[in-house]
Amino acid sequence: xxxxxxxxxxxxxxxxxxxxxxxxxxxxxxxxxxxxxxxxxxxxxxxxxxxxxxxxxxxxxxxxxxxxxxxxxxxxxxxxxxxxxxxxxxxxxxxxxxxxxxxxxxxxxxxxxxxxxxxxxxxxxxxxxxxxxxxxxxxxxxxxxxxxxxxxxxxxxxxxxxxxxxxxxxxxxxxxxxxxxxxxxxxxxxxxxxxxxxxxxxxxxxxxxxxxxxxxxxxxxxxxxxxxxxxxxxxxxxxxxxxxxxxxxxxxxxxxxxxxxxxxxxxxxxxxxxxxxxxxxxxxxxxxxxxxxxxxxxxxxxxxxxxxxxxxxxxxxxxxxxxxxxxxxxxxxxxxxxxxxxxxxxxxxxxxxx
Amino acid sequence: xxxxxxxxxxxxxxxxxxxxxxxxxxxxxxxxxxxxxxxxxxxxxxxxxxxxxxxxxxxxxxxxxxxxxxxxxxxxxxxxxxxxxxxxxxxxxxxxxxxxxxxxxxxxxxxxxxxxxxxxxxxxxxxxxxxxxxxxxxxxxxxxxxxxxxxxxxxxxxxxxxxxxxxxxxxxxxxxxxxxxxxxxxxxxxxxxxxxxxxxxxxxxxxxxxxxxxxxxxxxxxxxxxxxxxxxxxxxxxxxxxxxxxxxxxxxxxxxxxxxxxxxxxxxxxxxxxxxxxxxxxxxxxxxxxxxxxxxxxxxxxxxxxxxxxxxxxxxxxxxxxxxxxxxxxxxx
Numbered sequence: 001x002x003x004x005x006x007x008x009x010x011x012x013x014x015x016x017x018x019x020x021x022x023x024x025x026x027x028x029x030x031x032x033x034x035x036x037x038x039x040x041x042x043x044x045x046x047x048x049x050x051x052x053x054x055x056x057x058x059x060x061x062x063x064x065x066x067x068x069x070x071x072x073x074x075x076x077x078x079x080x081x082x083x084x085x086x087x088x089x090x091x092x093x094x095x096x097x098x099x100x101x102x103x104x105x106x107x108x109x110x111x112x113x114x115x116x117x118x119x120x121x122x123x124x125x126x127x128x129x130x131x132x133x134x135x136x137x138x139x140x141x142x143x144x145x146x147x148x149x150x151x152x153x154x155x156x157x158x159x160x161x162x163x164x165x166x167x168x169x170x171x172x173x174x175x176x177x178x179x180x181x182x183x184x185x186x187x188x189x190x191x192x193x194x195x196x197x198x199x200x201x202x203x204x205x206x207x208x209x210x211x212x213x214x215x216x217x218x219x220x221x222x223x224x225x226x227x228x229x230x231x232x233x234x235x236x237x238x239x240x241x242x243x244x245x246x247x248x249x250x251x252x253x254x255x256x257x258x259x260x261x262x263x264x265x266x267x268x269x270x271x272x273x274x275x276x277x278x279x280x281x282x283x284x285x286x287x288x289x290x291x292x293x294x295x296x297x298x299x300x301x302x303x304x305x306x307x308x309x310x311x312x313x314x315x316x317x318x319x320x321x322x323x324x325x326x327x328x329x330x331x332x333x334x335x336x337x338x339x340x341x342x343x344x345x346x347x348x349x350x351x352x353x354x
Numbered sequence: 355x356x357x358x359x360x361x362x363x364x365x366x367x368x369x370x371x372x373x374x375x376x377x378x379x380x381x382x383x384x385x386x387x388x389x390x391x392x393x394x395x396x397x398x399x400x401x402x403x404x405x406x407x408x409x410x411x412x413x414x415x416x417x418x419x420x421x422x423x424x425x426x427x428x429x430x431x432x433x434x435x436x437x438x439x440x441x442x443x444x445x446x447x448x449x450x451x452x453x454x455x456x457x458x459x460x461x462x463x464x465x466x467x468x469x470x471x472x473x474x475x476x477x478x479x480x481x482x483x484x485x486x487x488x489x490x491x492x493x494x495x496x497x498x499x500x501x502x503x504x505x506x507x508x509x510x511x512x513x514x515x516x517x518x519x520x521x522x523x524x525x526x527x528x529x530x531x532x533x534x535x536x537x538x539x540x541x542x543x544x545x546x547x548x549x550x551x552x553x554x555x556x557x558x559x560x561x562x563x564x565x566x567x568x569x570x571x572x573x574x575x576x577x578x579x580x581x582x583x584x585x586x587x588x589x590x591x592x593x594x595x596x597x598x599x600x601x602x603x604x605x606x607x608x609x610x611x612x613x614x615x616x617x618x619x620x621x622x623x624x625x626x627x628x629x630x631x632x633x634x635x636x637x638x639x640x641x642x643x644x645x646x647x648x649x650x651x652x653x654x655x656x657x658x659x660x661x662x663x664x665x666x667x668x669x670x671x672x673x674x675x676x677x678x679x680x681x682x683x684x685x686x687x
Contacts, residue, residue, distance in 0.1 A: 086474070148675040149667045150621050152416065152474055157663030160608060164657025172653050276482055279475065289472045321494070325486030331479040332465060339469045 031286040031338075035301040042305050046312035053315050061194060065187070067307040068200035069094075069258040070274055074281035074299050075207055076251035079244055081282055082211075082224045084291025085151030087248050089140060091274045092162035094256030095267070097132035099166050101125040101257060102175040102266035109179055122182050129253045136162055137249020141242030159275070166268035174267040178260065186261030196258050203251065208296045220244060224291030273324065280331045281306060286338070362618030362670070366633040373640060381647040387515045388523035389647075395525060397639045399594065399603075401532045401632070402587040403610045404617075405539050406580035408631045411614055412543070413576050414556035414623025415466065415473035418611070419481035420584040421603045423458045426488045427451035428588030432598040433493060435501035444507035444593070451585035458484060459581020460574060467573040481607075488600055497598040508593040528590045535583065540628040552576060556623025609659055613638040616666035620674070638662065 046054045053059060073090050080087035104125040109118055136158070143154040188195045211217035223230040223240050231237050260266040284302040287294030309330075313323055378384040403420055410417040431451040440446065458480070465476040500508070513525035543549035551572045554562035563569055592598045617634025619626025641658055645651075 143664065143668065147668050148671040149664070150671070153615065153621050153663065153667045156608060156611070157660050157667065159660070160656050160663060161660030164654070164660050167653045167656055171651075276478055279478065283475065289475060319490050321486050321489035323486070324482045325490055328479040328482030328484075328486060332471075332476065332483075335471045335475065335479075336465070336469050339471065 032295070032298055032301065035285065035298060035305070039301050039305040039308070042308045042312070046308055046315075049312065050315045054312060059311060061189075061192075063307050063311050064194045064197040065262065066311075067303055068194075068196035069255045069262065070271075070277060071200050071281075071299065071303040072203055072251050072255040072258070073274055073278040074285070074303055075203060075296065076248040076255070077278040077282045078285065078287050078294050078296070078299055079207070079211075079220070079251075080151070080155075080248045081287045081289060082220055082291060082294055083151075083241055083244050084224050084227070084289075085144060085241070085245075086155060086279070086289070087140065087245065087252075088152070088155040088275055089136070089159040089162055090248065090252040090255075090278060091271050092159040092166070093133055093136045093249050093252035094259060094274075095270055096136065096162045096166040096256075097129040097253035098256035098260040098270075099170055099175060099266040099268065100132050101129035102178060102260050103169070104128050105179060105182060106175060106177050115181075118179050118181055122179065125182070126257060129257050130250060133249040133251070133253025133256070134246050135249070136252075137246035138242060140249065141245030144245065145238035145241040163268055170266075170268055172268065174265045176265050178264055183261050183264045186258055186263070196262065199254070199258060203254070204296050204300055211296065216243070221292055224288075224293075226292075273327075276331075277306065277327060280327055280334075283331060284334045363627065363630045363633055366617060366630065366637055370633065370637050370640065373637070377640070377644045377647055380649075384644065384647055386517060388517040388521060391513065391515055391523040391525050393636075393639055393643055394529060395523075395594070396643060397635060398526065398528050398532050399587050399591045400606070400610055400613065400639065401635055402535055402583050402590065403606070404614050404631050404635045405535050405628070406583040406587075407610050407614045408617075408619055408626050408628065409539065409543070409552060409576055410473070410580055411611075411619045411621060412556050412623065412626040413552045413573070414559065415576070416611070416621065417462070417473065417477045417577070417580055418607045419458075419462060419477040419484060420580055420587075420610075421605070421607045422481040422484040422488075423455050423581055423584040424588035424591065425600050425603045426458065426484045426492075426588075427454045427585035428592045428603075429488060429497070429598050429600040430454060430492055431589065432497050432500060432504070432592060435504070436497065436499070441502045444503040444589075447501065447504055447589050448586055451589045452582050453585070455581040455583070455585025455588070456578050457581070459578045459584070462581070463574040463577035466577065467570045485600075485604060492600070494600060496600075498596075500592065500596065500598065504589070504593050505596070508596050526594060528594065531586065531590060535586075536628060536632065543628065548572065548575065553624055556625075558624075608663070609638060609642070610635075612659055612663040612666060615670075616662060618670065620670055621667065622674075634666070 073094065076090045077087055102125070105121055108121045108124070113121075140151075140154055140158055143149045143158070144151050149157075185195055185199075190198065211220065219230065219235050219240055222233070223235060223237055227237055230240075259270060263270070281299060281302045282294065283289065284305070285294060285298030287298070306327075309326070310323065313326070374384065383389055403424070406420055407417060428451055431447050431454070434450065435447060462477060462480050465471050465480070466473055499505075507527070510527040511524040512527055512529070515523045517523065543552065551562065551567040554565065554567055555569060555572060559569065588603070591603060595602075613635040614626070614631050615621060615634070616637055617626070617630035617632070619631065638659075641662065642655065645654060645658065
């Protein structure tokens with residue numbers, strides 16, 4: 001008798017789980033659908049406002065050069081937020097690793113070097129940058145996981161620390177004179193596709209696979225949803241955290257490489273508004289600041305939406321300050337909308353459960 | 355005695371003393387009355403900010419919008435008073451800026467309390483909005499001719515010291531404002547039910563709610579109070595600088611947060627004292643102002659601040675982690 005009841009209970013709870021899963025899928029999907037529609041809407045709106053400028057090949061290609069660096073930063077922000085943390089130091093990491101890479105190239109390539117030598121040094125510079133990113137990420141991860149400093153404060157501090165190191169190295173000046181072969185990464189095209197765009201596509205694909213097809217991704221989502229549960233199911237949360245922040249640092253370093261290649265210089269205080277914008281993209285993409293939810297697809301839609309808005313504003317001659325105002329407002333509006341939608345859904349599901 | 359020795363305040367005070375001795379032995383200028391007055395003077399605005407940040411952190415939140423609020427209030431106030439060619443007392447400037455700050459703070463509170471959004475994200479968003487609005491619609495140019503009341507207030511010094519080489523250091527009247535703010539907040543946190551409520555929310559939100567604290571009201575108070583303080587700090591800053599610049603306060607928020615955290619306030623909420631905050635602030639100011647006395651170039655400043663934040667937070671975080679492990683061990687064994 002009791003066995004039967006238990007079985008029944010099991011079946012019931014299993015069904016509820018299935019319900020929850022199906023339900024969850026719809027929420028996530030409707031989020032993405034909504035985001036996709038917003039993106040199309042902004043594109044159409046800007047096209048309607050500036051039909052002679054906005055939908056042109058020139059503008060589309062210049063947008064394709066601009067957004068990748070910052071799309072990659074947004075992915076870096078996202079994976080830190082999946083753990084329930086945040087990474088405010090990404091732009092600091094990007095600039096520091098960019099400066100070290102730029103210095104490597106400037107110092108090791110005398111004038112009139114052979115093509116092979118230049119290529120070799122470029123590869124070395126990339127390795128330097130990647131290593132810097134990983135080390136910075138490891139530092140963040142160690143401080144969060146082993147010392148127990150909350151991620152906000154850790155990365156607030158390391159943002160100052162990394163930028164500070166970059167300023168001390170350069171004494172606050174910019175590093176110029178990168179080899180032409182290197183700036184091809186930031187300004188070149190393969191056929192008609194800008195290289196930064198292709199790099200972004202590659203990273204977006206890699207991280208989609210990592211997050212959804214590997215056990216690492218599964219563990220990451222699980223830890224973000226419930227750290228206690230993941231600990232008791234045998235996941236080493238501390239190691240997971242360190243790995244995640246290292247990945248975030250590595251992504252930031254690659255973004256830094258694109259930045260210095262595109263602007264052909266490296267500077268300690270480049271792109272300070274990117275932190276807020278990366279956070280904005282992640283939140284818009286439906287990444288939950290408390291951890292556990294978020295998809296790369298969402299990041300792609302959100303980053304494109306912001307790029308359309310930003311280019312459109314430029315064409316309408318809005319000032320950069322006005323853009324700051326709009327970014328802040330959009331961030332808050334998106335958060336409030338998500339809250340209201342999730343809240344009303346929760347209420348509905350509660351009622352149906354009764 | 356052991357209890358006093360192990361408090362965070364004692365530790366910070368010890369570091370301050372050691373640091374002062376080191377700096378003083380390297381450069382005798384440090385211990386002159388003039389330098390000490392300069393240190394105090396540069397701590398006035400940061401001190402008012404720090405008290406506001408303390409309350410937010412004790413309640414378990416974080417606010418990065420206060421410098422944007424202060425810039426908004428001081429610049430708009432100066433512009434409005436100049437526009438009407440206002441000749442009256444500086445009090446009106448304080449009331450105007452304070453009221454504006456209060457409103458902006460309450461906007462923060464609305465997002466935080468009604469929509470339960472993370473405080474960092476809300477204040478990052480509103481900071482961008484406030485400063486963006488200010489620079490896009492109110493103005494970007496520095497105003498150097500202040501309204502009559504404010505420039506008269508700027509000359510109100512309570513103490514003046516002339517050093518041997520003729521450099522005049524003066525302690526401005528607004529240090530009294532800081533002292534008043536400190537005393538009021540200390541009384542508030544220590545002796546009122548509201549203060550208990552702020553600690554309670556930071557310690558355990560759900561428990562505070564069950565215990566009957568009105569979380570919404572307390573949060574509105576906290577962020578409104580921070581806004582009000584920021585508005586006042588903005589006017590003090592303007593009068594001390596004798597001009598109104600819409601951008602030169604922006605970016606200061608991290609130093610202030612670092613000072614409060616160094617002073618022993620825990621970012622997870624529930625812990626923090628006014629005394630600790632003042633000590634932490636003093637430590638940061640000494641570090642900030644004395645790098646030059648030690649012969650360190652000023653571009654080291656960011657790095658030093660980063661290290662300060664990490665050490666300050668790391669020390670408390672590590673201690674909390676260890677004590678919770680100890681607790682665990684004791685309860686198991």
